[in-house]
Amino acid sequence: MITLVLGGNKSGKSDFALDLLRKSEKPALFIATGKARDLEFRRQIHEHRISRGPGIEVMEVSTDLPQTLRKAKADFSCVLVDSLDYWLFAVREAGCEKERILEFKEVLDRWGATNLILVSCETGLGPLPLSGEVRAFIRGLGALNQACARIADRAYLVAAGLPLQLKA
Secondary structure, three states: OEEEEEEOOOOOHHHHHHHHHHHOOOOEEEEEOOOOOOHHHHHHHHHHHHHHOOOOEEEEOOOOHHHHHHHHHHHOOEEEEEOHHHHHHHHHHHOOHHHHHHHHHHHHHOOOOOEEEEEEEOHHHOOOOOOHHHHHHHHHHHHHHHHHHHHOOEEEEEEOOEEEEEEO
16 A cells, blocks of 8 residues: 655645554564755654654665665565655755656556655645746655645645645
8 A cells, every 4th residue: 555645845745744653563664765965854864863762764865766665565565665755855966866766666566565654745835936947846845745635545634733644
């Protein structure tokens, strides 16, 4: 089963997804895609690590999310990816966006029985940015989120810490 959890920045989407992971069968894996580039984000990552607790294995990835997922589904009952927006930043920066997204969609299409929880920012609710680069990123993330929503068995939108089920 694939579950997509969408929400804005600081909406509570990660907490909701982590709660789903905690309630799932073990062993469970948390795949972190964000890389700290400033002190504030380092603190945020540290707080997330503390809140996850010792019972959940954590793996950090950069552009290699599809390969990591292929390996993880054989060893874990539930996998949480937090978050697709950071992963999209990484593959854009590395210049391999198209290839990695195709690979990622292939992995999702063939996912199987392992529970997979995908977290991503829903950026379409904000104002249109002035920068063409930011608009291109938002278009790319919107397309990625839509593709994941089509494949997902369940989808949620989290706002103010409250999950709204979009797809059951």
